Amino acid sequence: MATDDIKLAWQELDRRMERQEALLLRQLRDERLTRARHSLWPLVFGQVVQILVGIVVIVLGVAAWQPHSDVPHVLIAGIVVHAYGVIVTMLAGIMLGRMFRIDYAAPVVVIQRQLASLRLFYIRCGMAVGLPWWVLWVPFAMVSFAVLLGVDLYARIPLAANLGILLGFVGLLGTWLFRRWAHHPARGGLGERLDDAAAGGSLRKARRIVDEMKSFERDE
Amino acid sequence: MGAKTPSLQRRQAFCALIEQHRRIVLKITHTYCRNQADREDLGQEIIGQLWRAFPSYDPARSFSTWMYRIALNVAISRMRYQVRRPTVPLGDAPHELADGADDALEHDQRVLALYRFIDALDEMNRALLLLYLEDHSNSDIADILGITATNVSTKLNRLKNRMKGAFGDDTDRLETSDGNR
Numbered sequence: 001m002a003t004d005d006i007k008l009a010w011q012e013l014d015r016r017m018e019r020q021e022a023l024l025l026r027q028l029r030d031e032r033l034t035r036a037r038h039s040l041w042p043l044v045f046g047q048v049v050q051i052l053v054g055i056v057v058i059v060l061g062v063a064a065w066q067p068h069s070d071v072p073h074v075l076i077a078g079i080v081v082h083a084y085g086v087i088v089t090m091l092a093g094i095m096l097g098r099m100f101r102i103d104y105a106a107p108v109v110v111i112q113r114q115l116a117s118l119r120l121f122y123i124r125c126g127m128a129v130g131l132p133w134w135v136l137w138v139p140f141a142m143v144s145f146a147v148l149l150g151v152d153l154y155a156r157i158p159l160a161a162n163l164g165i166l167l168g169f170v171g172l173l174g175t176w177l178f179r180r181w182a183h184h185p186a187r188g189g190l191g192e193r194l195d196d197a198a199a200g201g202s203l204r205k206a207r208r209i210v211d212e213m214k215s216f217e218r219d220e
Numbered sequence: 221m222g223a224k225t226p227s228l229q230r231r232q233a234f235c236a237l238i239e240q241h242r243r244i245v246l247k248i249t250h251t252y253c254r255n256q257a258d259r260e261d262l263g264q265e266i267i268g269q270l271w272r273a274f275p276s277y278d279p280a281r282s283f284s285t286w287m288y289r290i291a292l293n294v295a296i297s298r299m300r301y302q303v304r305r306p307t308v309p310l311g312d313a314p315h316e317l318a319d320g321a322d323d324a325l326e327h328d329q330r331v332l333a334l335y336r337f338i339d340a341l342d343e344m345n346r347a348l349l350l351l352y353l354e355d356h357s358n359s360d361i362a363d364i365l366g367i368t369a370t371n372v373s374t375k376l377n378r379l380k381n382r383m384k385g386a387f388g389d390d391t392d393r394l395e396t397s398d399g400n401r
Contacts, residue, residue, distance in 0.1 A: 006383060009334035010353040016331070017246040020256070024242055024263050028235050104290045105273050107366020108347060111293045112300075119301070209300060216344050217367055 043122065044099060047092040050129075054089030061085055064143040073154045074146050077139035084136060091125045113213040119206040131175065135168030234274050237283055238267065244287050251338055251350045252295040262298055266291045288351070288364045296343040337386050348375055 065078025098118055104111060138161055145153040154161045183191030192204055238245075245266050249259040270290050277286055338346055344365075351361045358376070362369040 005330050006334055006337070006387065007353060009330040012331055013247070013250055013334075014243070017243075017250065020246055020249065020259055020263065021242060023260060024245060024267070025239065027264060028238055028242075028267065103273075103276070104269055104293045105276065105286050106289065106293075108289060108292045108296065108344070108364060109366035111289075112296055112344070115297055115301075205300075212342070212344070217371075 044096065047096045047099070050092035051089050051096075054085045054087075054092060057085030057088060058082055059085075060143055060147055063147045068146060071152065074142065074152065077142040077154070078146075080136070080139045081143045084132060088129055091129065095122060095125060109213060109217050113210065113217075116206055116209040116213055120210060123206060131172065134172040134175070135165055138164040138168060230274070234271060237287075238270065241284055241287050244284065245291055247350060247354065248291045248295050251346050252299055252343075254335065254339070262295060265298065266294045269294045285360065285364055292347045292350075292364070296347065299343050333387065337383065340386075341382075345375070345379065348372070349379060352376055352379070 061078045061082030065075045068074035102111060102114055142153045145151040182194050195204060245263050249262045253259040253262055273290055341349060347365060351364060358369045358372045361372045
């Protein structure tokens with residue numbers, strides 16, 4: 001097939017579009033069309049939920065440390081949970097801000113690069129919000145018991161709480177060390193496979209798209 | 221009858237512009253989707269995004285450039301980030317292509333080959349090919365995609381070489397006809 005035929009085939013597509021064209025024109029006159037769902041809505045919804053969760057966590061933290069400022073371990077646990085709630089809320093706010101700044105009328109490369117880095121940020125935020133739970137479950141349990149049941153969990157089971165925190169830090173450190181070990185070039189892509197398992201392949205995909213966009217831009 | 225409200229006027233202006241440039245949406249949906257239902261979904265998503273962005277459209281600038289940017293951004297994002305319906309391999313679905321009685325087999329083969337070539341390209345190169353086949357100048361393509369005209373020229377040369385590889389010979393005629401770009 002001659003390459004000129006590609007242009008002919010392209011023109012032939014015009015004739016094949018009649019069905020869709022009629023549908024498009026009909027939809028254009030329909031009020032619902034201009035209310036079509038934004039593709040980023042699921043992400044926006046997720047961030048709004050994260051902000052709400054963050055606010056609940058902040059309230060829980062404050063409700064623990066404010067009336068118990070004379071009990072050091074509850075005070076510390078409350079402040080830790082409060083700080084975590086602030087971080088969770090802030091990350092979701094930053095994400096929302098970045099999403100709403102995306103102007104689809106900007107050049108394709110600019111928007112695609114922004115979208116890819118947004119995805120990367122989203123995945124990393126997910127990890128930043130999830131990983132602290134190795135340790136956070138202990139102060140969170142202490143705060144929840146103090147606020148909801150009026151029970152000082154740490155005073156009742158100090159050994160278990162200390163052990164939980166210690167094991168949490170060991171787990172966090174172990175995760176970090178294992179990740180470093182797995183990402184060594186000698187491991188034959190084990191680190192990437194672990195990231196895929198943790199983020200459903202989306203981290204690698206987002207990284208690949210960021211690299212693709214860089215290469216598309218500079219490739220002269 | 222009372223005067224039209226600004227929002228009604230805006231909507232009518234929008235619909236008139238989209239009707240005038242509707243082929244852009246259709247060509248983009250055909251470039252990025254093989255499945256009719258996907259094309260319809262993508263077309264709807266593009267129109268929705270165009271409508272949302274319409275208040276910030278500057279009438280002093282080219283409407284088609286603005287529309288290409290938005291429509292391509294929507295299509296590429298959808299390709300990259302959303303789950304699509306499974307597609308039937310093209311070789312197994314010649315009947316879907318031949319929707320008119322006047323479609324000769326030769327034409328089907330030609331369109332089928334074009335679809336195969338498009339499907340082998342990544343999202344950005346599909347955009348480049350579409351703009352090239354729609355006879356946009358290198359500077360127009362550069363403006364829409366956000367790369368330099370030199371970069372466009374380099375990439376188009378590579379694309380033409382891929383066409384040569386995929387379809388055989390005869391890009392000379394094509395290049396001659398591009399001489400005036």
